[in-house]
Amino acid sequence: MTVHALDREFGPPHDAYPESADGEPIMEASPLIRALPGYAAITPAAWKGTHPEEQRWLASGRVPSGDLTIMSGNGGSGKTEIVTQLLVYVAAGLSDWLGCTIETGPALFLSCEEPEHNIRDRVERISKHRCIDPYRLPDLHLLFPDLESTWLVHAGKDGRLSRAPLLSWLEAWIVEHKPRLVVIDNVAAVFDGDAIARRQVRAFLAMLRKVAREHDTAIVLLDHPSVRGMADGSGTANSVDWRNSVRSMLHLSDPEKDDPDARTLTVTKSNYGRTGEKVTLRWAGLTFTTAMAGETSSYRAAADREIEELFLQLLDKRNAQGRPVHAKNAKGSAPTEFADDPDARGIKVNAFRNAMERLLSADIIYVVETGSASRRRTHLERRA
Secondary structure, eight states: OOOOTTHHHHOOOGGGSOBOTTSOBOGGGOHHHHHOTTOOOOOGGGGTTOOOOOOOEEETTTEETTSEEEEEOOTTSSHHHHHHHHHHHHHHTOOEETTEEBOOSOEEEEESSSOHHHHHHHHHHHHHHTTOOTTOOTTEEEEOOOTTSOOSEEEOTTSOEEEOHHHHHHHHHHHHHOOSEEEEEOHHHHEESOTTOHHHHHHHHHHHHHHHHHTTOEEEEEEOOOHHHHHSSOOOSSOTHHHHTOSEEEEEOOOBTTBTTEEEEEEEEESSSOTTOEEEEEEOSSSEEOOOOGGGOHHHHHHHHHHHHHHHHHHHHHHHTTOOOBSSSSTTBHHHHHHTSTTSTTOOHHHHHHHHHHHHHTTSEEEEEESOGGGOEEEEEEOO
16 A cells, blocks of 8 residues: 555545544554654653753744744834844844844845835934944845745745745845845735635744744744724734734834824734833934934924923913912912913813923922912013
């Protein structure tokens, strides 16, 4: 009896098993089952005397080594910017990235969407931000395939996936250069299959995870979330299997409505660490940083000045009406009264309170005391 090639994938045919007297196959008695390669059950005894393998991180708590991470974000949110940061910092031997420690070594950016001049601009700005010579980064590798040749896999008419030449090239490159990090931009450009077909999605992600595991490299795959993905918290487009088939996911928010320089990077899934970490990012002129100071943003500084000017206008108005306000957290406080004023332009109490503190610190306004010693009162006035 021979085992056909098909048997190696799906097991032996029905008639390969011995039959009982009533003609039913006796599957458990077949020696072919025991002979099939690739399966070997173990017991916990196999672990005795060995140390469990510790989880390593390319970026601590965010991007595991030897596995696949999906980073999602809407177009224009800045995900390519921050992932280019990670590539540059890994290749340059720096030890940190947006508030976490990182491994260093060779890195590859497979850019199947952004043209070379856009990535060059990012690399040069990011390098300038960290005082790095962008032309002396031998460990930073970039590939910009032709837009008609960006597929990593193709789906056949039967739904099965097959490797495209680019995936074979990628794995061969990884074998030769042993990178610590590979970034692929993005799902829509490299997956030539049905994004809602469960088996295709899982098979594609399993291919990438196998490459990452076998060659001990971290792979980050960029993705655009759908409206549904944002609503249900999955952060993915189409099938939830994009989320379920990976062990780690990051999401970069859109610019904040009141502050377009601000973003939030969130760990939305982490099977190896803590989920839910949120990092507030701010555009610092050359690239994003974790700095929180408002003055690092020209937009934020201009917005603060507008609120301060409105505060002074409302203060003048109230004093001219003989309706003074004070700086205490009590009835008649300037922030509370101004937020309720018809001319407040929608500015909230906290924004007015912060403006008041800045104006007091700058000695542009001051506290005036009036009344007798037994009935002392205070109010705010503008410095002449």
